[in-house]
Structure formats: structure tokens, C-alpha cells
Amino acid sequence: MxxxxxxxxxxxxxxxxxxxxxxxxxxxxxxxxxxxxxxxxxxxxxxxxxxxxxxxxxxxxxxxxxxxxxxxxxxxxxxxxxxxxxxxxxxxxxDLEVLAFTAFNRTASGKAVAAIDARMGEVYIGVYERDSRGFPSLLGEEQVLSPEKALDYVRELINNEAPAIIGTGFGTYPVLGAALNGIRTDESLxxxxxxxxxxxxxxxxxxxxxxxxxxxxxxxxxxxxxxxxxxxxxxxxxxxxx
The missing domain is CATH 3.30.420.40 (ATPase, nucleotide binding domain)
Known part of the structure; x- marks a missing residue:
């Protein structure tokens, strides 16, 4: 118990x-x-x-x-x-891992990108891979980056795969999700x-x-x-x- x-x-x-x-x-x-x-x-x-x-x-x-x-x-x-x-x-x-876990539960994607609006023109961002149990496994490190640098960082880790995307960062900077061709979930928090x-x-x-x-x-x-x-x-x- x-x-x-x-x-x-x-x-x-x-x-x-x-x-x-x-x-x-x-x-x-x-x-x-x-x-x-x-x-x-x-x-x-x-x-x-x-x-x-x-x-x-x-x-x-x-x-x-x-x-x-x-x-x-x-x-x-x-x-x-x-x-x-x-x-x-x-x-x-x-909290980025929490978001990625939510994304994995709502999509079939093997990778997820979680982004939280960090204000000051930046986002907190983490890239995760789905493990054998369906839990997120962090690729690289959690970062705080401008949307432009975040896009470059994510692209290095996802290998052209369309990831699930989740978090307020994508709402604040919709171009980020569009550039990643991401699969948007219906949750952001x-x-x-x-x-x-x-x-x-x-x-x-x-x-x-x-x-x-x-x-x-x-x-x-x-x-x-x-x-x-x-x-x-x-x-x-x-x-x-x-």
C-alpha cells in the first residue's frame, strides 16, 4: 500500500x-x-x-x-x-518533466518538448524521450533560452522527428511550435x-x-x-x- x-x-x-x-x-x-x-x-x-x-x-x-x-x-x-x-x-x-509526461499520456509521440514561458523573452525548455514504461527521459539538459536558440537546441535532439509539444512557452511563442512541426496537446500547465x-x-x-x-x-x-x-x-x- x-x-x-x-x-x-x-x-x-x-x-x-x-x-x-x-x-x-x-x-x-x-x-x-x-x-x-x-x-x-x-x-x-x-x-x-x-x-x-x-x-x-x-x-x-x-x-x-x-x-x-x-x-x-x-x-x-x-x-x-x-x-x-x-x-x-x-x-x-x-515541472518540464511533468509536462512531458502529460504529453506522452495524450499522444503517441516518442519525443516531447516542454516549454514554460520564462518571461524576459526566453523559455524554460526540456526535450524528453519516452522510455519503455512511458515515462519521460531527459535528452540533454533543461535550458533557459530565447525562442530562436531554443529552436536550434531542440532540432539537434529530435532528429527531424515530429515531437509532442506542450507548455505555456508555445502559447507565448507559437512560431516555435510551428517551426518544429510539433503535435500540440490540449494542456499547457x-x-x-x-x-x-x-x-x-x-x-x-x-x-x-x-x-x-x-x-x-x-x-x-x-x-x-x-x-x-x-x-x-x-x-x-x-x-x-x-
């Missing part, structure tokens, strides 16, 4: 999902400014609907970004707090019901970690999210060089 709670607030989508021994239950809402207000009541309703408490869970999962700076912080910090309080491990899942299924995979593969080891991922500014110990080591290293 496996029970996993997942939350995601990395974009304008706010959602929570509960996997309970084969059953999947989700609450979701598009609310760009409402994540803090909505998330805890969503979690509370989901747990109560199944007669569960946090202590009954095996682990907690969170969308770790990339996405909105504030949104990613809310989701990860909320999940960390719940995991710490309940003494449970945490799983962090890329990462939701916790897809995230919790990826978290179940990671739980089964023993990838859950102590809450303090799961950090937000901001591709544009990775330095912000280095561990305190790593930041201190860098400061000491700079002093020694001086």
Missing part, C-alpha cells in the same frame, strides 16, 4: 494530488495570485476525503521548477514543511495528478530524499539555490585566493 501527496504551484496552476493505493485524487485551480491561500485547504480536503493524515503517507512530492520564482518557492517550501512535520521524505520533480505518478515512480526507485535536500530549481539563477554549506565553501575559497 503506497500513499503519496503531491503539490505544484510553479506556474499559474495551483494543484494538489493524493495517490492512495491505486486511487488518484486531485484538486486543481488556475490562480496566479492564489497559491498560498488555496494550497493548504486543497491538501486538507484530499486527506480528509480518504480518512488520512500526513503520518499515513509514505512520502510527499513537489514540483521543483522551473517556473515562477514565487510559485516555485511556495510549493517547495510548503512540501518541505509538511515533510519535516510528518517525518516523511520528499521527492522533487521537474503542469498539474499535480501527473506529478504524483512521477513521484510514485521515484518512490519505487528509492529516489525520495530528506526534505532539506530537495531544493527549488531556477535554471536562470542556479546560484540562488545552492546549499548554505556550498555557499560558505565558495566564500572561503574566494578568501583563500585573495
Amino acid at each position: 503506497t500513499r503519496i501527496l503531491a503539490v505544484d504551484t510553479s506556474t499559474e496552476a495551483c494543484s494538489a494530488a493524493l495517490y492512495n493505493d491505486g486511487g488518484l485524487f486531485c484538486e486543481r485551480e488556475v490562480a496566479p495570485q492564489g497559491h498560498t491561500r488555496l494550497l493548504l485547504p486543497m491538501i486538507d480536503r484530499l486527506l480528509k476525503s480518504q480518512g488520512l493524515g500526513l503520518g499515513d503517507l509514505d512520502c510527499i512530492a513537489a514540483g521543483r521548477g522551473p517556473g515562477s520564482f514565487t510559485g516555485v518557492r511556495i510549493g517547495v517550501s510548503m512540501a518541505q514543511g509538511l515533510a519535516f512535520g510528518a517525518g516523511k521524505p520528499l521527492v522533487g520533480i521537474s 503542469p498539474w499535480a495528478d501527473s506529478l504524483v505518478r512521477l513521484a510514485l515512480r521515484d518512490w519505487e526507485l528509492s529516489r525520495a530524499r530528506p526534505p532539506e535536500e530537495v531544493l527549488p530549481v531556477y535554471i536562470r539563477d542556479q546560484v540562488t539555490w545552492k546549499k548554505i554549506s556550498e555557499q560558505e565553501q565558495e566564500r572561503q575559497s574566494r578568501k583563500m585566493k585573495i
